[in-house]
Amino acid sequence: MMVFRGFALKYGDNIDTDVIIPARYLNTTDPKELSEHCMEDLDLDFKNKVKEKNILVVGENFGCGSSREHAPIAIKASGVQCIIAKSFARIFYRNAINIGLPILEVPEAVDKINEGDEIEVDFDNGIVKNISTGEIFKTFPFPPLIQEIIKKGGLINFAKERIKGGK
Amino acid sequence: MGMTITEKILADHSEKKEVYPGELIFAKLDFILANDITGPLAIKEFEKIGAEKVFDSERIALIPDHSTPNKDIKSAMQSKMLRDFAKKHNIKYYYEVGRVGIEHALLPEEGLVLPGDCIIGADSHTCTYGALGAFSTGVGSTDFAYAMATGEIWFKVPESLKFVYYGKLPQWVTGKDLILQTIGYIGVDGARYKAMEFTGEVIRTLPMSDRLTICNMAIEAGAKNGIIEPDEITLEYVKGRAKRDYKFYKSDSDANYKEIYEWDVSKWEPVVAFPHLPSNVKPISSISKDIYIDQVYIGSCTNGRIEDLRIAAKILKGHKVHPDVRLIVTPATPRIYMEALKEGLIEIFLDAGASITPPSCGPCLGGHLGVLAEGERAVATTNRNFVGRMGHPKSEVYLANPAVAAASAILGRIAAPWEVEVKD
Numbered sequence: 001m002m003v004f005r006g007f008a009l010k011y012g013d014n015i016d017t018d019v020i021i022p023a024r025y026l027n028t029t030d031p032k033e034l035s036e037h038c039m040e041d042l043d044l045d046f047k048n049k050v051k052e053k054n055i056l057v058v059g060e061n062f063g064c065g066s067s068r069e070h071a072p073i074a075i076k077a078s079g080v081q082c083i084i085a086k087s088f089a090r091i092f093y094r095n096a097i098n099i100g101l102p103i104l105e106v107p108e109a110v111d112k113i114n115e116g117d118e119i120e121v122d123f124d125n126g127i128v129k130n131i132s133t134g135e136i137f138k139t140f141p142f143p144p145l146i147q148e149i150i151k152k153g154g155l156i157n158f159a160k161e162r163i164k165g166g167k
Numbered sequence: 168m169g170m171t172i173t174e175k176i177l178a179d180h181s182e183k184k185e186v187y188p189g190e191l192i193f194a195k196l197d198f199i200l201a202n203d204i205t206g207p208l209a210i211k212e213f214e215k216i217g218a219e220k221v222f223d224s225e226r227i228a229l230i231p232d233h234s235t236p237n238k239d240i241k242s243a244m245q246s247k248m249l250r251d252f253a254k255k256h257n258i259k260y261y262y263e264v265g266r267v268g269i270e271h272a273l274l275p276e277e278g279l280v281l282p283g284d285c286i287i288g289a290d291s292h293t294c295t296y297g298a299l300g301a302f303s304t305g306v307g308s309t310d311f312a313y314a315m316a317t318g319e320i321w322f323k324v325p326e327s328l329k330f331v332y333y334g335k336l337p338q339w340v341t342g343k344d345l346i347l348q349t350i351g352y353i354g355v356d357g358a359r360y361k362a363m364e365f366t367g368e369v370i371r372t373l374p375m376s377d378r379l380t381i382c383n384m385a386i387e388a389g390a391k392n393g394i395i396e397p398d399e400i401t402l403e404y405v406k407g408r409a410k411r412d413y414k415f416y417k418s419d420s421d422a423n424y425k426e427i428y429e430w431d432v433s434k435w436e437p438v439v440a441f442p443h444l445p446s447n448v449k450p451i452s453s454i455s456k457d458i459y460i461d462q463v464y465i466g467s468c469t470n471g472r473i474e475d476l477r478i479a480a481k482i483l484k485g486h487k488v489h490p491d492v493r494l495i496v497t498p499a500t501p502r503i504y505m506e507a508l509k510e511g512l513i514e515i516f517l518d519a520g521a522s523i524t525p526p527s528c529g530p531c532l533g534g535h536l537g538v539l540a541e542g543e544r545a546v547a548t549t550n551r552n553f554v555g556r557m558g559h560p561k562s563e564v565y566l567a568n569p570a571v572a573a574a575s576a577i578l579g580r581i582a583a584p585w586e587v588e589v590k591d
Contacts, residue, residue: 023534026234027242029208064389065291090360095306095308095309098309156309163316
């Protein structure tokens with residue numbers, strides 16, 4: 001059962017991978033080190049805010065720009081539990097699923113969640129609950145293949161089995 | 168119902184007669200690539216999978232082009248990891264400094280990415296190769312690791328958008344302006360998850376360099392891939408350099424498009440994308456003449472090819488770079504560098520007061536070789552102008568074509584090419 005409960009930290013549309021983790025820090029692959037600089041060009045206080053509010057609630061096209069997997073890695077290592085967006089850029093979407101950072105597109109929920117609201121996200125059933133206001137939002141569950149990748153804990157575990165199975 | 172070129176390539180690579188937008192498929196890959204930023208992370212993941220070998224050591228390119236020549240110790244360690252892995256697995260297309268070029272300029276030039284191919288790269292601008300009539304898209308490091316182990320990857324078949332350009336392209340309007348203006352019209356998520364198919368009489372007469380520039384920036388509209396049907400110009404480009412067989416695909420006349428955009432470009436102008444989104448474009452004639460600049464960058468996988476350098480040199484010849492401006496020029500590959508040298512372009516740049524860097528992605532992503540300070544402003548022929556893209560979070564990047572960049576370098580402000588006297 002994948003259910004997360006936490007407080008909302010909000011950002012707007014088109015948050016790109018250059019502000020999520022600037023290229024000047026891409027000389028490492030260490031998650032801890034990357035998380036030190038996560039979002040710093042957008043919000044210098046992100047590191048502190050995320051201690052209290054660890055469900056990101058964001059607008060359209062989150063994660064646009066580069067293919068750097070360092071972006072979802074930095075977010076995950078910062079302590080973010082999951083991300084709810086109006087939409088994700090496609091490479092970020094794949095990367096997040098592949099590394100096991102739970103994400104969900106629920107456009108109608110985003111405008112109805114305020115920063116600091118308490119949120120519950122049920123990934124198995126595609127339900128977002130705003131506990132602070134009592135509102136409930138539903139979305140489509142992931143297609144079976146993607147559910148399988150998520151269930152196995154990411155693409156690497158999925159690959160291990162596929163190789164073992166002779167495929 | 169007919170299929171688009173994107174659907175046909177994906178169907179053939181997943182052993183299906185037909186595929187439909189939204190369908191999830193596993194596709195066989197003809198070629199895959201990673202660089203010194205995405206590669207090391209992929210190598211770590213590859214090792215976790217436990218595969219003993221890569222799927223095919225002749226269909227993988229490892230290209231240390233981002234932080235090279237190594238900018239610091241940590242980057243040197245990343246490059247070393249790539250190099251060691253390439254040796255261990257006998258990767259045929261590993262390019263060492265001195266022979267390395269910017270990946271998306273290098274691989275087409277080398278004839279390693281070809282019409283009809285299905286390609287992934289751990290770099291978002293992998294969509295560039297669509298210019299050759301290939302399906303090509305950017306992915307992350309874990310996807311690349313998976314592909315390296317298995318030779319395949321999962322895709323959701325994208326819906327296609329068709330962009331038809333007709334009319335006559337005015338002087339100084341390039342492929343860069345076509346794609347920037349297109350992104351200006353549809354927005355940075357206007358093609359999110361979709362295929363952008365570029366066509367029409369204007370595209371049919373465009374040289375390969377402009378086509379590569381157009382497909383390169385499909386990602387800036389959120390697209391999965393950009394693609395142009397191959398034709399005589401494609402054939403002329405690939406024959407003689409192709410390292411493998413290739414196949415020309417065409418869209419059926421009854422193929423299905425989510426949307427068709429048609430534009431007459433006859434009155435289009437060079438455009439400039441203002442900070443901080445590539446969609447924030449303005450025609451050059453509407454821009455005030457007091458946007459003073461500190462740096463001009465001509466290079467990158469978008470506009471670092473020989474044709475781009477020729478345009479810049481044509482404008483710069485006999486002029487000097489403005490005293491308050493630093494002009495940085497990066498030939499995208501060693502071959503382009505050599506051609507520029509033989510054609511006298513390097514001499515023109517040096518006479519004008521420019522600095523020439525080795526082939527590298529450095530300046531474009533604020534890595535090295537031209538990082539911006541707080542409050543500085545640059546005109547760049549690159550692809551992104553996000554906050555902090557070329558350096559300090561309070562610096563600014565204006566995206567333009569090579570002619571606008573060169574004219575701006577001379578005048579010290581954002582300027583149109585026709586403001587400078589061309590001295591032949």
